[in-house]
Amino acid sequence: MTLFQVYVRALKYLSQNKWRVTAVVIANIVLAVITIAEPVLFGRIIDAISSGGSVTNWLLAWAGFGLFNTVAYVLVAREADRLAHGRRASLLTEAFGRIISMPLAWHHQRGTSNALHTLLRASESLFGLWLEFMRTHLATAVALMLLIPTAISMDWRLSLVLLALSILYWIIGVTVMNRTKEGQASVEGHYHTVFSHVSDSISNVSVLHSYNRIEAETLALKDYTKDLLAAQYPVLDWWALAGALNRTASTVSMGIILVIGTLLVQKGEIRVGDVVAFIGFANLLIGRLDLLRQFANQIFEARSKLEDFFALEDSVEERAEPADAIDLGNVRGEVEFRDVTFGFANTSQGVHHISFTAKAGETVAIVGPTGAGKTTLINLLQRVYEPQQGKILIDGTDIAKVARKSLRNSIATVFQDAGLLNRSISENIRLGREGATEEDVTRAAEAAAAAEFIETRLNGYSTTVGERGNRLSGGERQRIAIARAILKNAPILVLDEATSALDVETEARVKTAIDRLRENRTTFIIAHRLSTVRDANKVIFLENGRIAEAGSYDELSQSGGRFASLLKTSGLLADDEAGEKAKLLQQ
Known part of the structure; x- marks a missing residue:
């Protein structure tokens, strides 16, 4: 110029x-x-x-x-x-x-x-x-x-x-x-x-x-x-x-x-x-x-x-949304990936020809080795990235035609990194729903097993969490992030290693809250810890950006494929077999 x-x-x-x-x-x-x-x-x-x-x-x-x-x-x-x-x-x-x-x-x-x-x-x-x-x-x-x-x-x-x-x-x-x-x-x-x-x-x-x-x-x-x-x-x-x-x-x-x-x-x-x-x-x-x-x-x-x-x-x-972008309206939660492909520039990473359907209310676990494309798949669902090929549909509507605000109002996400702002605990939870009352915030914290540690703080819900939540432990940060998702009450739920920072006892309590949250919601679980996917209706195993296997937990664990191999390596397959034998002996 x-x-x-x-x-x-x-x-x-x-x-x-x-x-x-x-x-x-x-x-x-x-x-x-x-x-x-x-x-x-x-x-x-x-x-x-x-x-x-x-x-x-x-x-x-x-x-x-x-x-x-x-x-x-x-x-x-x-x-x-x-x-x-x-x-x-x-x-x-x-x-x-x-x-x-x-x-x-x-x-x-x-x-x-x-x-x-x-x-x-x-x-x-x-x-x-x-x-x-x-x-x-x-x-x-x-x-x-x-x-x-x-x-x-x-x-x-x-x-x-x-x-x-x-x-x-x-x-x-x-x-x-x-x-x-x-x-x-x-x-x-x-x-x-x-x-x-x-x-x-x-x-x-x-x-x-x-x-x-x-x-x-x-x-x-x-x-x-x-x-x-x-x-x-x-x-x-x-x-x-x-x-x-x-x-x-x-x-x-x-x-x-x-x-x-x-x-x-x-x-x-x-x-x-x-x-x-x-x-x-x-x-x-x-x-x-x-x-x-x-x-x-x-x-x-x-x-x-x-x-x-x-x-x-x-x-x-240039990236502004078109004036004719539509709202999703009342979302039931059926999600379909139809031949979706996306690749990052100057790298072979991405996802290739992904096709599957998650019915409304189902829980889909996305598993696979690091770099397989699990997070990329969820980012495509939230339109962080746009597919280079194929479509993603919610209740039959192509999300490329949907206003991002409307799309994201329908999805609640708990990230692996809790992503807390340097504000009070109450304000961080309230990000889930603008205008939520103190009572709503408290109920969400209780459901996420966060109320106990919050109430031990001198300022309670007014406690400032520090930059990126650095004044809290990893488990405390994660529970606040879960409370935020509970408060949002969206029809589609994404859990990106949501319990990875929790100890065994707290994880069990939070899992109960998450199980209640999953009811009547379409849920996507990204997991490295395979123990968290047992209750999924469908397991999708990604490898090199492609679907290597798909089916129920029981089907894949008994198929002798890549998923079963990972279960065996982690010792979970042996635990499952031991559990089945115990049930048979009891009978």
């Missing part, structure tokens, strides 16, 4: 407050026009003094002008500040909502820290552009357009110096921007690297402590910042050179005006006041050209940040 395109798109975000923004901009333009009168007034005062005439009226006019200009500027700047701050706050909220609504596959591909960094840096850049647009950008442009013609009307010879100075500023600015374009883009890439490293390290701080990686990670960050500065310094050097050249040009121009003005006064062609006015014009022009240079520098530095942000916004728009 060109600088102009970046700037125009940045200003489009102000359209929500277009009338207030327009009023502020017009007020600033008026102030810029009035400001041009100041050198003229000052020149008239000098002429009156040198000629011995009355200066009272001129002084009063000049004082009145200065007072009005000051008060008006403060009021306009105050409104511009409020508008820019308010729009930045609303942009953060709007962009945050759009970003977290994106499918998990999008987040996995882009990286959470990358999206967060892009949003934060872009919001600051946009804030700066909005503020300066309302305060100075248009006002500066108008002042520059009026200043040269005004000066020419007074004396064309001195005006040529001002015109030459303007052209010189423009040449210096364009040259420096062309020289530093690639360097500034590189700087943004290094900023992303630094931010990602910091975010990654802090989110895994327990691992770093455990493996004594604190010093190593700090040194790595130091290397990343060195690379950042190595890319940044040449850009800064060019802009410093531009500043020096501009300052030199300004000083030389001022000297030329004084020399030419002195000669013209000596010849009697202009008055001393005219020279003073031109010196005022020159100072005003230099000030406005400096603002213009700062603006060019500002948008040049913002371009890389904003192009990243615009690409982020565009990708969100």
Whole structure:
């Protein structure tokens, strides 16, 4: 994108407050026009003094002008500040909502820290552009357009110096921007690297402590910042050179005006006041050209940040759901995978030609070795990923045509990682159903065998769980996640190793709660611990992303296939056989 395109798109975000923004901009333009009168007034005062005439009226006019200009500027700047701050706050909220609504596959591909960094840096850049647009950008442009013609009307010879100075500023600015374009883009890439490293390290701080990686990670960050500065310094050097050249040009121009003005006064062609006015014009022009240079520098530095942000916004728009997406309505819970295939880029992992049906109210266990595609299958059901081939249907409706919100309202999931937010226990459970009462929360916790440990805490249900629940044990986190699913009361239930973090005694209690929860619900159990799948109506054994075996627990355990082999390896098959013999002896 060109600088102009970046700037125009940045200003489009102000359209929500277009009338207030327009009023502020017009007020600033008026102030810029009035400001041009100041050198003229000052020149008239000098002429009156040198000629011995009355200066009272001129002084009063000049004082009145200065007072009005000051008060008006403060009021306009105050409104511009409020508008820019308010729009930045609303942009953060709007962009945050759009970003977290994106499918998990999008987040996995882009990286959470990358999206967060892009949003934060872009919001600051946009804030700066909005503020300066309302305060100075248009006002500066108008002042520059009026200043040269005004000066020419007074004396064309001195005006040529001002015109030459303007052209010189423009040449210096364009040259420096062309020289530093690639360097500034590189700087943004290094900023992303630094931010990602910091975010990654802090989110895994327990691992770093455990493996004594604190010093190593700090040194790595130091290397990343060195690379950042190595890319940044040449850009800064060019802009410093531009500043020096501009300052030199300004000083030389001022000297030329004084020399030419002195000669013209000596010849009697202009008055001393005219020279003073031109010196005022020159100072005003230099000030406005400096603002213009700062603006060019500002948008040049913002371009890389904003192009990243615009690409982020565009990708969100591309993934937006169609307006005709439907709601599932009352879900019975029949789920059908019809020749579903999905593969990850640059890897052989995924699922291939998966077909099976889970009838409403059935429990389906999905088992298999690590990397077989168990979690991928469930992620496809929740539209974390979209099938590359085939369909997934709920009650005969293709979920690709269903609004994600409606789909996920029908599915309650207990993840292997409980996924707790740094909030109270009550708030974490209440994520299952917005508007749930304290009584509802308590009942869900009791059903998940969580009430006992919650009530031993000093603050009970108001206890904050810490980041990702780090103030609780693994079993406690898991029981809160189960309580959350119980509270949601959805017709389809997904248990992704839901009891993996529980001890034997607690698991037995939670299993009773889960068995009650499974009643009249279609349930998918992802399991490595095969002891958890005995009660399933159907067992699907995945291997290399394909269905190797499917049937009931008893059928597969007696078939002599891969599932039976795993049962035998884990000792469960022997336990089952011993149990059957015991039953026969009792008979």
